[in-house]
Amino acid sequence: MRLRNWLVPSGVAMLVVATAFGQETVPAERLKAREAYRDSRFGMFIHWGVYSLLSQGEWVMQNRDLQVPTYEWLASTFNPVKFDAREWVAIAKSAGMRYITITARHHDGFSMFATKASPYNIVDWTAFKRDPLKELADECRRQGITLFFYYSQLDWHHPDYFPRGNTGKGTGRPDNGDWNRYLDFMDRQIEELLTNYGPLGGIWFDGMWDKPEAPWRLDRTYGLIHRLQPAALVIPNHHKTPLPGEDVQTFEQDLPGANTAGFNTKEIGSLPLETSLTMNGAWGFNLWDRRFKSVREIVGYLVRAAGADANLLLNVGPRPDGTIQPEAVERLRAVGEWTKTYGESIYGTRGGPVPPRAWGVTTRRGSRVYVHVLDWPDRTLSLPSWGARVTSAKMLGSGETVAVADANGAITLTLPAPAAGQHDRVVVLETVGGLQ
Numbered sequence: 001m002r003l004r005n006w007l008v009p010s011g012v013a014m015l016v017v018a019t020a021f022g023q024e025t026v027p028a029e030r031l032k033a034r035e036a037y038r039d040s041r042f043g044m045f046i047h048w049g050v051y052s053l054l055s056q057g058e059w060v061m062q063n064r065d066l067q068v069p070t071y072e073w074l075a076s077t078f079n080p081v082k083f084d085a086r087e088w089v090a091i092a093k094s095a096g097m098r099y100i101t102i103t104a105r106h107h108d109g110f111s112m113f114a115t116k117a118s119p120y121n122i123v124d125w126t127a128f129k130r131d132p133l134k135e136l137a138d139e140c141r142r143q144g145i146t147l148f149f150y151y152s153q154l155d156w157h158h159p160d161y162f163p164r165g166n167t168g169k170g171t172g173r174p175d176n177g178d179w180n181r182y183l184d185f186m187d188r189q190i191e192e193l194l195t196n197y198g199p200l201g202g203i204w205f206d207g208m209w210d211k212p213e214a215p216w217r218l219d220r221t222y223g224l225i226h227r228l229q230p231a232a233l234v235i236p237n238h239h240k241t242p243l244p245g246e247d248v249q250t251f252e253q254d255l256p257g258a259n260t261a262g263f264n265t266k267e268i269g270s271l272p273l274e275t276s277l278t279m280n281g282a283w284g285f286n287l288w289d290r291r292f293k294s295v296r297e298i299v300g301y302l303v304r305a306a307g308a309d310a311n312l313l314l315n316v317g318p319r320p321d322g323t324i325q326p327e328a329v330e331r332l333r334a335v336g337e338w339t340k341t342y343g344e345s346i347y348g349t350r351g352g353p354v355p356p357r358a359w360g361v362t363t364r365r366g367s368r369v370y371v372h373v374l375d376w377p378d379r380t381l382s383l384p385s386w387g388a389r390v391t392s393a394k395m396l397g398s399g400e401t402v403a404v405a406d407a408n409g410a411i412t413l414t415l416p417a418p419a420a421g422q423h424d425r426v427v428v429l430e431t432v433g434g435l436q
Helices: 028-040 050-054 068-076 085-094 132-143 179-196 218-228 295-307 326-345
Strands: 014-019 022-027 042-046 099-105 146-152 202-206 233-237 249-252 273-277 310-316 360-365 368-373 380-384 389-395 403-407 410-414 425-432
Touching (some): 042 085, 085 132, 132 146, 146 179, 179 202, 179 218, 233 249, 273 295, 295 310, 310 326, 326 368, 368 380, 389 403
Parallel strands (some): 042 310, 146 202, 202 233, 273 310
Antiparallel strands (some): 014 022, 368 425, 389 425, 403 410
16 A cells, blocks of 8 residues: 555544543544554654764754854754755655655754744755755655654754753753743744645654643644644654644654653553654764664564554664765665565554564454564464454465464464574464454
């Protein structure tokens, strides 16, 4: 299934869904967009900005206490002459990714798009003079990829981000400002992003955790988004349970509910789920970070995300010249070879009838169940019965028949031995009954 357009005609009926805060009225086109988003399962996260010049990750302004005038000078030197939107989108497609989420503005406050709200942007402040997000939006439409814009609510540069939050205290801004004026500035930029770049998948927010108790006016901002593009999704990385007006619950560097990172919530709501993951140890380009995950690790995480009924948003941090690191490209192409064969067990599926286990996970589409065996040394694997009758079992890819025994409340599979370099043995079960 190739998702070329997640929008549906306006004028459809409004539907009412239950939330933790009571009932919320959600238009049918947004509900449809949520389901299309879940079907996509795999996306590319792109962290790219001025910080790439220093090759120390996206938090370098905070970590080095860089003063605003110094960072403004650094921003003026940004000139990514090798940026090629067509190449970026082609790399994402080759990996089997269905959407892209890119930083329109990160915590350093520099806008990577043409904005009239501030001259502090890539078109007006740099010699590059081009709008890479416009080029990327146009190319995504040409290649059938849905585009989301990441937008930082936190700002280490803007003078009106006041009172200060928990970060960015060493950047030398004056100790005064107008908080409501800052929120007005954000809303103007959000309006530009939703007006000037065509239909979007939605807005991916980050940074509210810097001032969690501040009056963020979320109802006003979310209302603006849904008014301008009724099917656009709001994805908030605030590490809390979902709030009214939000469409996806996202987990940073964690599978849903795991909280191994220590700052995610363990509570899982009823919205579509997503996990975001770095390919090495940093989001933004870091020249010294060689901790690239193996293809096996990436495939395993994609599979475990799908088994948890979640999407995987896998990050790349392009270099300051606008190119994506070859180590990342190599891994993405290898993952793409895997998705060509096994993608049907990921795309358009939901979490399977057997909860995630140490050996792997299950996914399902209708009455078909996919058993993903990631780490199991034996040929025999027993699954707890979910009340279904298995009519056939085959290996996805080779089509080899798998012996099945169904007795004593368990479904036992006799697996072929794993092949050399095989990341995931996937058994396709055709079933009758037992699934809602």
